[in-house]
Amino acid sequence: MTAVTANDVSLSWYEASARQRIDALVDAGSFCEFIGPELREISPHLSIFDLPAQFDDGIVIGRGRLDGASVLVAAQEGRFMGGAFGEVHGAKLTGLLRAARTLKQDVVILFDSGGVRLQEANAGELAIAEIMRAVIEARRARVNVVGLIGGRAGCYGGGSLIAGTCSRLIISEQGRLSVSGPEVIETNKGIEEFDSRDRALVWRTMGGKHRYLIGGADAFVEDEALAFRQAAIAALGAKRGCNAAALEAEQKRLERRLQRFGEVEDAIEIWQTLGIDDPTDVPALPTGAFLRAANDRENADDAR
Amino acid sequence: MTLDDILTSLFPNGRSIETSGAMIAGRAVLPDGGSIHVLGLTQGEPLGLDEAIVLAGRVIQIVKSGDRAPILVLVDSASQRMTKRDELLGLSEYLSHLAKALLLAEAEGHRTVGLLYGGSAAGAFIATALATGTLVALPGAHPAVMDLPSMARVTKLPIDVLTAKAEATPVFAPGLDNMVMSGGIHIVWDDAAPLAPQLAALLRLPHGRDDRGRLGAERGGRRKAADLAERVEHAAASHQAA
Numbered sequence: 001m002t003a004v005t006a007n008d009v010s011l012s013w014y015e016a017s018a019r020q021r022i023d024a025l026v027d028a029g030s031f032c033e034f035i036g037p038e039l040r041e042i043s044p045h046l047s048i049f050d051l052p053a054q055f056d057d058g059i060v061i062g063r064g065r066l067d068g069a070s071v072l073v074a075a076q077e078g079r080f081m082g083g084a085f086g087e088v089h090g091a092k093l094t095g096l097l098r099a100a101r102t103l104k105q106d107v108v109i110l111f112d113s114g115g116v117r118l119q120e121a122n123a124g125e126l127a128i129a130e131i132m133r134a135v136i137e138a139r140r141a142r143v144n145v146v147g148l149i150g151g152r153a154g155c156y157g158g159g160s161l162i163a164g165t166c167s168r169l170i171i172s173e174q175g176r177l178s179v180s181g182p183e184v185i186e187t188n189k190g191i192e193e194f195d196s197r198d199r200a201l202v203w204r205t206m207g208g209k210h211r212y213l214i215g216g217a218d219a220f221v222e223d224e225a226l227a228f229r230q231a232a233i234a235a236l237g238a239k240r241g242c243n244a245a246a247l248e249a250e251q252k253r254l255e256r257r258l259q260r261f262g263e264v265e266d267a268i269e270i271w272q273t274l275g276i277d278d279p280t281d282v283p284a285l286p287t288g289a290f291l292r293a294a295n296d297r298e299n300a301d302d303a304r
Numbered sequence: 305m306t307l308d309d310i311l312t313s314l315f316p317n318g319r320s321i322e323t324s325g326a327m328i329a330g331r332a333v334l335p336d337g338g339s340i341h342v343l344g345l346t347q348g349e350p351l352g353l354d355e356a357i358v359l360a361g362r363v364i365q366i367v368k369s370g371d372r373a374p375i376l377v378l379v380d381s382a383s384q385r386m387t388k389r390d391e392l393l394g395l396s397e398y399l400s401h402l403a404k405a406l407l408l409a410e411a412e413g414h415r416t417v418g419l420l421y422g423g424s425a426a427g428a429f430i431a432t433a434l435a436t437g438t439l440v441a442l443p444g445a446h447p448a449v450m451d452l453p454s455m456a457r458v459t460k461l462p463i464d465v466l467t468a469k470a471e472a473t474p475v476f477a478p479g480l481d482n483m484v485m486s487g488g489i490h491i492v493w494d495d496a497a498p499l500a501p502q503l504a505a506l507l508r509l510p511h512g513r514d515d516r517g518r519l520g521a522e523r524g525g526r527r528k529a530a531d532l533a534e535r536v537e538h539a540a541a542s543h544q545a546a
Contacts, residue, residue, distance in 0.1 A: 034539040035532070044528060045475050049461075061536065063543060072540065087475070091517070091529040095536025103540060116426075118459050120475045121449035122486040123526050125426075126516055129434035129488070130529075132400070133514050136407045161430055164400020179395045179427045180386045184450075187457045188386045205392050216394045244367050247408055250401055251361055254394075258357060261393060270392075304397075 011225040013150040014174040018060050018075035021110050024225035025148075025232065026064030026073065033062035035092060043086050045120040054080045057088040061096045066108070067233045072100050075110035078153030084117035085158055090127020097134035097145070106144040106236050109166065114181065115157015128158030135165040139242035144168070146235045148228050149175035149217070150208070156181045167242075167304070168235040170228060171208040171217035173287075178206040200283065204267040209282055209290060213274055214257060215298035222287045240302055249303035257298065274298070305442065305495055307346055307378070310421055313499040314376075315340075327355055328378065329362050335504050341366050341414075344378030351428035352385030353398040359432075360398075363405035367412050374415040374507055377406070379433045380422025383450070399427050403435035410437045415507060420445040420489065425478075434488065437511050441480055441489045448478030474525055487520025 009024040016024070022031050035041055037055035046053050058080035064073050074093050076083040085093075093109070100107045116124035135145050147166040149155045154176030155163050163169055163177060171177065180188075182196035195201060204210055212220040219235065221227035240246070261270050271279035275296040285293060307328075311319060314332070321330030321342050326349035330342050343362055345351055366375060384395060410416045418436035425448040433439050433447075441447075452470065456463040470477040474485055483489050493502045517533060520526030 032543055034536055034543065041528075041532060045473075048469065048473055048476075049459075063540065087526055087529050088532060091532040092536055094517075094529070095533035096540065098533065099537045099540035102537065114458075116449055118450060118455050118476070121455075121478075122482050122488065123475050123520075123529065125430065125449045126434070126486055126488045126520065126526065127529065128430055130514055130516060130533075132403055132430070132435070133407060136404060136411070140411055157426070158430060160396035161400050161403065161427060164396050165404060177394075177396060178391045179384050179399065180391060181458075183457055184454050185386045185388065185391070187454050188451075193386075194388050205388060210392075211394070214394055216397055242404070242408065244364065244408060244412065247360075247364055247401070247405055248368070250404075251357070251364055254353075254357055254398055254401055255361075257393060258353065264392075267392060 007229060009225060012223050013172060013225055013228055014152060014223050016225065017079065018077035018110065018112065021225060022060060022064065022073055022075050025108070025110070025229050026066055027068065031062055031064040031073065033060060034096070035061065041088050043088050043120065045086065045123070049119045051119065057086060057092070058083055059089045059092050061092050066229070066236065069236065070105060071236065072096050072105050072107045073110070074107070076112040076151070078112035078151045081117055082114035083112040083151065083153040084114050085124040085127050086117040086120040087123035087127065089117070090124060090131060094127065094130045094134050097131060097138050100143050101134070101138040101141045104141060104143060106146070107138065108146050108148065108232055110148045110151070111155040111159055111163060112151025112153045113155060113159035114153050115159050125158065128161060131162050132165050135162065136242055139167055142239050142241055144236050144240060146170065146232055148232060149177055150223060150228065154178070154206070167240045169217040170219040170221060170231040170235060171211055172221050172223045173208045174223050175208040175211070176202070176206040177211050177216060204283060210267050213271060213294055213297045215253065215300040218300055220287070220291060220294070246302060246304070253300060253303040305421070310378070310442070310499065314503055316500055327358060335500055339371070339373045341373055341375040342378070343375065345381045345428070345432055346378065348380055348382055348423055350382040350385035351399070351431060352387070352390045353393055353395050356398040356402045356431060360402040360405040363409050366414065367409050372413040374417060375409055377416065377418045377432055377436055379418060379420050379424050381424045381428045381432065383425035384427030399431035402431045406435040415511065417506060420447060422446070423448070426450055438490050438506060439488065440506065441492050442495050443492060445480050446478065447480060447483045482525060485520070485523045485525025487516040487518070487523060487526055490519070
């Protein structure tokens with residue numbers, strides 16, 4: 001082992017900024033940013049909407065050390081344009097993933113995104129497609145791509161599809177992982193389909209506990225930077241490729257989920273089927289008790 | 305052109321394609337006698353988990369067959385299905401799984417071609433057409449990221465303001481021309497000419513790395529993405545020594 005400067009910063013992941021999260025995630029003082037704000041690579045499109053630009057376009061990328069090992073890191077800033085993917089924002093992540101493949105270096109992506117930035121929708125949509133391809137090409141070169149989900153903006157839309165290409169996902173209770181956001185479902189299908197103001201419904205349908213229970217995430221952690229750091233170190237410990245066997249296993253896993261739960265009306269019923277004694281209590285359970293109750297959850301293992 | 309017109313024009317040498325709901329699947333014969341797999345999401349329907357798992361299963365079977373034949377994916381869809389059930393059961397995983405299956409097929413030696421002949425939007429577009437190695441379109445195709453009422457709600461802009469900006473701004477507005485300019489669509493085929501030779505010509509072109517960024521820069525719809533991604537790659541490689 002190389003000498004590691006342990007990182008023991010206590011920080012709420014949900015409340016923190018992208019830069020605070022990176023500083024607390026990697027070994028103390030080890031982060032080096034690429035194409036930083038001093039280069040002022042701003043979105044060329046936001047001014048059309050009279051919206052202010054940000055010098056990093058809402059994503060910080062670079063390299064740091066995790067428990068002594070060199071990793072590439074990308075962190076979205078949910079407080080700028082909801083962490084949404086625009087042309088510049090997306091290209092920074094695409095470039096980082098292509099570098100990961102060439103350099104054979106693992107990647108950690110700190111998701112915090114509402115999805116495609118609608119003010120530059122075509123560029124954002126294509127960025128999502130390019131990033132997904134770059135993730136798979138990196139994984140096929142035996143590079144791990146680990147996603148962390150626990151930010152304010154959640155992980156929605158195209159962000160959730162990128163998350164689905166990662167080798168491992170780590171989520172906190174505050175993390176939400178979903179394609180259509182609550183407001184989008186309500187706008188399109190009506191309040192009878194989804195009441196976006198029913199926060200309890202949002203959390204139990206899209207939140208971290210539910211995703212962990214159905215195997216949509218591999219690790220569940222406290223809303224604490226140190227917990228994300230430890231889980232990320234563990235997730236990077238094993239090499240996982242992306243081949244036909246992995247996708248066949250995922251096919252079986254997702255078919256099984258539909259068979260088991262395809263007819264249920266609410267998350268509570270799923271949790272009950274998963275052997276949780278008092279499923280209505282799940283949202284209130286602290287992390288330790290929740291993890292014990294989640295013993296018979298659906299586990300993704302390497303099927304992703 | 306109807307789907308049947310398109311398939312007839314694409315495969316004059318014969319095809320065996322089954323329809324199941326809004327999905328099609330089967331095989332067809334190329335002009336050179338070779339075989340091609342055909343999959344599709346049709347009738348402008350949304351893509352939910354029930355459809356995604358079936359299409360992905362087909363793709364994985366094709367990969368396992370080891371025949372390395374090309375795969376054509378026809379797309380005329382809505383967006384991802386927006387229901388509580390789909391999201392409750394983890395729609396993002398199902399859509400990613402379908403995209404990954406298509407990316408895997410290409411990596412395992414199958415040429416993958418998307419043919420957008422109608423609509424497609426958002427997650428459905430990403431999981432199907434945009435996950436193929438080369439995406440082409442027919443005139444009249446109408447890709448979009450999100451419909452304007454949803455955009456209005458998310459951006460908190462009045463719909464008339466949004467409509468006006470959509471007409472003035474290529475990077476944001478839905479539509480085929482803008483998606484071509486952004487590099488997402490390789491070429492728009494001529495629907496007045498037979499499609500079989502156009503497909504054969506496309507399959508003869510070499511295909512390697514993702515060139516959508518470069519196309520977007522050349523066509524002026526996405527001027528920064530390709531250059532910036534390359535600069536990041538260089539920065540990562542040169543900081544390597546430090």
